[in-house]
Amino acid sequence: MATLTAERRTERGPGVGEPDRAVRASLAPASASAGLDAVNVDIGADPGVIVVDGSTSPTTFRRLDPERSELSTRGSIVRVRDRASPTQPRDSGTVRREVLIDGWRVVVDLEPAARAALRERARRGRATGTTGGPAEVRAMIPGVVVAVPVAAGDRVSAGQKLVIVEAMKMQNELLAPRDGVIDRLNVVTGERIEVGDVLLVIS
Amino acid sequence: MATSRSEVSTDPSLRKDDLSTPPFRRVLIANRGEIAVRIIRACREMGMQSVAVYSDADATAAHVELADLAIRIGPAAPAESYLRIDRIVQAALDTGSDAVHPGYGFLSERAAFARAVIGAGLAFVGPDPDTIEAIGDKLQARRLARDVGVLAVPGSLEPAMIERPDQIAAITAEAEAIGFPLLVKAAAGGGGRGMRRVATIRELVEALADGSREAASAFGDGAVYLEREVRPARHVEVQLLGDVSGHVVAIGERDCSLQRRHQKLVEEAPAPGLTGADRERLHELAVRVARAAGLKNAATAEFLLGPDGSFYFLEVNTRLQVEHGVTELVSGLDIVREQFHLAAGFSLSAAAMEAAARATDPRGHAIEVRVSAEDPGRDFAPTPGRLTGWAMPSGPGVRVDTALVAGDEVPAAYDNLMAKIMVHAGTRDEAIDRLRRALDETEIGGIQTTLPFHRFVARDPSFRTGSVHTEWVGEHWDGAGEFKRAAGLAMLAAGLGVVGRPGAAASPGRAADSLGDWRAAALEDGVDRWPR
Numbered sequence: 155m156a157t158l159t160a161e162r163r164t165e166r167g168p169g170v171g172e173p174d175r176a177v178r179a180s181l182a183p184a185s186a187s188a189g190l191d192a193v194n195v196d197i198g199a200d201p202g203v204i205v206v207d208g209s210t211s212p213t214t215f216r217r218l219d220p221e222r223s224e225l226s227t228r229g230s231i232v233r234v235r236d237r238a239s240p241t242q243p244r245d246s247g248t249v250r251r252e253v254l255i256d257g258w259r260v261v262v263d264l265e266p267a268a269r270a271a272l273r274e275r276a277r278r279g280r281a282t283g284t285t286g287g288p289a290e291v292r293a294m295i296p297g298v299v300v301a302v303p304v305a306a307g308d309r310v311s312a313g314q315k316l317v318i319v320e321a322m323k324m325q326n327e328l329l330a331p332r333d334g335v336i337d338r339l340n341v342v343t344g345e346r347i348e349v350g351d352v353l354l355v356i357s
Numbered sequence: 358m359a360t361s362r363s364e365v366s367t368d369p370s371l372r373k374d375d376l377s378t379p380p381f382r383r384v385l386i387a388n389r390g391e392i393a394v395r396i397i398r399a400c401r402e403m404g405m406q407s408v409a410v411y412s413d414a415d416a417t418a419a420h421v422e423l424a425d426l427a428i429r430i431g432p433a434a435p436a437e438s439y440l441r442i443d444r445i446v447q448a449a450l451d452t453g454s455d456a457v458h459p460g461y462g463f464l465s466e467r468a469a470f471a472r473a474v475i476g477a478g479l480a481f482v483g484p485d486p487d488t489i490e491a492i493g494d495k496l497q498a499r500r501l502a503r504d505v506g507v508l509a510v511p512g513s514l515e516p517a518m519i520e521r522p523d524q525i526a527a528i529t530a531e532a533e534a535i536g537f538p539l540l541v542k543a544a545a546g547g548g549g550r551g552m553r554r555v556a557t558i559r560e561l562v563e564a565l566a567d568g569s570r571e572a573a574s575a576f577g578d579g580a581v582y583l584e585r586e587v588r589p590a591r592h593v594e595v596q597l598l599g600d601v602s603g604h605v606v607a608i609g610e611r612d613c614s615l616q617r618r619h620q621k622l623v624e625e626a627p628a629p630g631l632t633g634a635d636r637e638r639l640h641e642l643a644v645r646v647a648r649a650a651g652l653k654n655a656a657t658a659e660f661l662l663g664p665d666g667s668f669y670f671l672e673v674n675t676r677l678q679v680e681h682g683v684t685e686l687v688s689g690l691d692i693v694r695e696q697f698h699l700a701a702g703f704s705l706s707a708a709a710m711e712a713a714a715r716a717t718d719p720r721g722h723a724i725e726v727r728v729s730a731e732d733p734g735r736d737f738a739p740t741p742g743r744l745t746g747w748a749m750p751s752g753p754g755v756r757v758d759t760a761l762v763a764g765d766e767v768p769a770a771y772d773n774l775m776a777k778i779m780v781h782a783g784t785r786d787e788a789i790d791r792l793r794r795a796l797d798e799t800e801i802g803g804i805q806t807t808l809p810f811h812r813f814v815a816r817d818p819s820f821r822t823g824s825v826h827t828e829w830v831g832e833h834w835d836g837a838g839e840f841k842r843a844a845g846l847a848m849l850a851a852g853l854g855v856v857g858r859p860g861a862a863a864s865p866g867r868a869a870d871s872l873g874d875w876r877a878a879a880l881e882d883g884v885d886r887w888p889r
Contacts, residue, residue, distance in 0.1 A: 215849075225846060225853070227849075236850055251854070256846075258808075262851040
């Protein structure tokens with residue numbers, strides 16, 4: 155059973171001539187993404203019925219042709235035209251669609267929900283780093299720590315390499331978000347880390 | 358090169374109303390976009406040659422393709438092209454045109470342009486320059502209305518002066534007599550520019566200064582005056598026609614109450630909820646002012662219908678208006694055709710006189726929605742860009758005036774009106790049903806337009822009951838909320854379009870993009886993959 159998670163993150167468009175705001179819909183198999191403002195849809199055994207947000211209001215989706223479909227939910231039927239957007243986002247893991255619905259033009263970016271969660275945690279990690287207090291530096295990718303060129307008590311400057319993580323046969327450097335002193339170092343070489351793990355704290 | 362043109366006698370008794378001979382041989386249209394197309398169509402129907410003028414941004418525009426001849430008049434910026442009186446008059450002379458139609462906006466209400474055209478020996482398809490000058494100034498128009506006993510919106514009749522203390526004292530006293538809240542308005546132009554709302558006496562002088570500065574920048578004339586705020590009000594306007602013998606008639610009225618920041622969004626004819634007596638009274642007031650101004654050709658007198666049921670005169674627009682089409686639909690008269698007829702010195706045609714006779718008893722009901730390149734989810738912010746999809750409605754009782762096709766660019770340099778979708782039916786109810794149907798058929802891709810707002814209007818119960826007024830849009834339209842709702846459905850649809858049903862084959866159209874591979878991989882093992 156596939157679960158579709160749509161994340162409702164709309165940004166105000168900046169103005170004339172700039173790219174449209176895009177809303178982010180994530181796509182994931184069978185696992186819910188916690189902590190996102192999400193719409194969860196389960197496409198169940200009965201192909202004509204889709205359960206939205208766990209509620210009993212059935213949604214049916216009927217494809218009319220490669221671009222047009224009919225969506226009926228909560229008593230109304232809406233015709234939708236959805237096609238590839240002429241401009242695709244730079245990162246190839248995201249697919250951009252242009253959806254025309256009820257006179258609105260909505261640009262939707264689709265990416266796997268796990269990846270969207272990653273992005274969200276990374277964003278929050280960066281956000282914490284900009285406050286004045288101690289910064290928790292979290293892992294943004296899962297992998298194995300191959301090098302830790304700093305030690306507890308070291309004074310570091312913004313951009314300095316703190317931890318090197320190997321993932322997917324590539325080496326990824328974790329850089330200091332700002333100047334400070336390493337308060338606590340939680341990892342050693344050879345350790346396996348997961349997304350969101352606190353690797354060290356800078357005060 | 359001297360242009361040959363038949364002598365136009367101003368004595369109507371000497372001219373036969375000969376509709377088989379075109380009034381002009383060749384007409385230059387000093388405009389662009391949908392109105393230029395509209396005017397060219399009238400020329401074609403009347404057997405007159407048409408000359409288009411275009412800026413670099415419009416080199417492949419529809420009005421250029423449709424016209425018999427086309428002349429480039431400059432780069433994209435209006436100040437360098439469509440507002441260049443010298444270049445346009447020269448283009449008319451170079452092409453041997455014998456008349457110039459100014460359309461709306463641009464130079465249509467510039468007396469200097471009308472004078473330049475006439476001075477070059479050509480006919481100007483519009484009112485006399487003196488009339489344009491006289492009633493183009495809103496203060497002069499208000500004084501004229503007072504002179505003929507037509508009630509104007511209570512307010513001042515002279516430009517507000519704030520240079521000396523005694524002047525400030527005088528304007529303050531006047532403001533107190535008018536009552537707060539009131540409006541500071543520009544004498545030289547409209548569209549909300551130079552306008553300020555003043556809630557208390559303390560804000561008055563600053564509002565006058567700010568309004569004056571904005572008016573000077575927008576119209577080259579900083580004169581401002583005070584008007585009482587009439588609220589809630591309905592905006593009703595009367596279509597007027599006048600001929601060389603001084604005969605002026607009204608052929609119908611329109612309601613344009615659905616506006617936002619003084620830009621009209623929806624117009625209809627006739628104005629809903631008026632009795633025959635109301636209509637007669639309104640038309641008579643409009644004709645009285647126009648006659649006193651010596652109106653020739655086409656113009657529109659605007660009024661506010663106050664909550665007390667009174668009609669308050671606002672101003673006269675001495676040009677063809679964007680929304681003229683709804684009046685054409687319910688009156689049966691081709692207004693642009695009549696404009697050419699009148700500009701050639703003929704008296705009002707039989708068709709025009711018939712339309713005037715039936716003005717208080719119109720045929721059915723017509724509604725127009727302005728589809729513009731604006732985002733109603735972001736406070737109607739402009740959305741220039743390229744159209745990837747453009748499907749306009751058709752069928753019974755549907756009229757679409759547009760100059761765009763799919764693939765066209767909507768430029769940022771000009772007003773962002775893309776299409777006027779009009780419907781006409783036997784009753785207002787049927788017109789609204791037809792509007793809803795027509796808008797359901799309408800689909801536009803590539804940029805956001807005002808379409809969802811219009812679809813909302815067509816379904817809204819208070820619009821259906823005719824409870825329209827100038828604050829309606831602000832009170833009823835929640836753009837951000839409506840977008841959010843649609844975005845939710847869009848995400849759902851896009852996602853469902855990708856996931857489909859487990860085991861369902863990818864549809865043919867998708868083979869080309871990376872979507873299929875990515876989707877399959879994500880579904881199979883549920884493991885996040887780094888982007889390649």
